[in-house]
Amino acid sequence: MVTGGDAAARDAAGGASARLLKLFEAHRLTPTQRRIAHCLVRKAAQAPYLSSVEVAELAGVSQPSVTRFAVALGFDGYPALRRHLREVAPAPAEPETAAYNEYQQAVHAEIENLRHLAELLGDTGPATRAGAVLAASRPLPVLGLRAAGAQARGFAYFAAKVHPDVRLLDEGGTMLADRLDAAVRAGAAALLCFALPRHPREVVDALAHARAAGLTVVTVADSAFAPVAAHTDLLLPAAVGTGLAFDTACAPMLLGRVLLESMCDALPDAQARLEEFDARAAARGVFTE
Incomplete structure (x- = not known):
């Protein structure tokens, strides 16, 4: 079972996920690169703090593939992409949000997913x-x-x-x-x-x-x-x-x-x-x- 802190991070990640989607969708990616993008979108809260080796392990690809992915997006390398991810990372959870238990956090995360869907349906x-x-x-x-x-x-x-x-x-x-x-x-x-x-x-x-x-x-x-x-x-x-x-x-x-x-x-x-x-x-x- 996940902790309340983990769930709080996921709850705050919806906006970052949306921005990552816009970044990735603007480029033609190979199947391997799409796999990396999919991993980063699902891990939007943690992505800005992961090394290229960690991303490769999570996505099931090689570390050089992660570097090539960053270059395909127009960055000099993975460190530059990670700096960009930190710019679009979700803000830390407010104290009252972080105080929610894990079940409440799951509900708030779903609410954020629905907000994101509403934006897409615009x-x-x-x-x-x-x-x-x-x-x-x-x-x-x-x-x-x-x-x-x-x-x-x-x-x-x-x-x-x-x-x-x-x-x-x-x-x-x-x-x-x-x-x-x-x-x-x-x-x-x-x-x-x-x-x-x-x-x-x-x-x-x-x-x-x-x-x-x-x-x-x-x-x-x-x-x-x-x-x-x-x-x-x-x-x-x-x-x-x-x-x-x-x-x-x-x-x-x-x-x-x-x-x-x-x-x-x-x-x-x-x-x-x-x-x-x-x-x-x-x-x-x-x-x-």
Whole structure:
């Protein structure tokens, strides 16, 4: 279990994460460099104080790769990048914030993630484009494995009320590619993927297969530099909380609901389908209210 001090640092890191994302997104990065960027965004509070060797160990890359990453961003080397990271580091927590217990800190960290998501949604373009792409796909496969399974199931449950053919893909294995191929044969044009840490290798493989099959891939991920980014046409980031033993995913869940809203806006018969569902549910006595 993490300490209150660790959680306080994470709670204050949201603003720094946003600034790091803007810095990294302005450059074309190799897959290895995107892995380093993903690590730094997730460790925004600690990043300004890590050595290049420590960053390499956390990201699972070589120390020279970290140096090349800094140069690719326009810095003379990693020390110059670290000085820049210290300039954008979050301010120390206020005494009353630091006094919160670890459970309260986890909640405040999620609130900061939601604030960051709200800032990103100030530009409605990506969500609007994603909604239109998803609405036009018949059928619409929705992928989410392991930690992301709950997000995919929640989206698919509500989407099925307004979309004529939603296909949930929440189990991995050798049949996953078969189910993607079947969706393509049935006319699917797009795939929605929820990808959260730790990222299963088979999700990356599935997205590569989907794109090779001609699907447009829309992904909700914890970072624009998640491993799935290389196989995604439109990636919408929403950070996860890391203050508890297991990650929390309030922001990805909310972003999924935003995509549902955007998809409804692009489906001319969405309201009629909802009213039809409500009428059937009432006739069957599905709900107690």
